[in-house]
Amino acid sequence: MEVTQNISLVDIYIAQHNVTKLPYLLKKVNTKEISDKTKYQSLINEIAILKILSHPSIVECHKMLKTSNNIYLVYDYCDGSPLS
Numbered sequence: 001m002e003v004t005q006n007i008s009l010v011d012i013y014i015a016q017h018n019v020t021k022l023p024y025l026l027k028k029v030n031t032k033e034i035s036d037k038t039k040y041q042s043l044i045n046e047i048a049i050l051k052i053l054s055h056p057s058i059v060e061c062h063k064m065l066k067t068s069n070n071i072y073l074v075y076d077y078c079d080g081s082p083l084s
Contacts (some may be wrong), residue, residue: 010027010028010030023077024076025078027075028071029043030070038057047064047071058074061074061075
């Protein structure tokens with residue numbers, strides 16, 4: 001996987017499912033660099049909300065994986081084509 005975008009504490013990758021070969025967006029958030037506990041808790045709350053949202057106009061967050069230094073979020077991949 002190659003980093004497609006880097007924004008501050010976030011790296012964004014395009015990943016491929018091993019079985020279905022479908023593309024997914026993988027967002028890696030470097031939590032080690034978040035020193036403020038309030039900001040960290042806000043991130044965790046935002047992720048919890050993203051995981052329960054379900055709407056045709058919102059990209060679905062399928063999974064969250066947490067390690068000691070990072071949080072990984074797996075989203076549906078949107079290639080930029082119209083959503084209609």
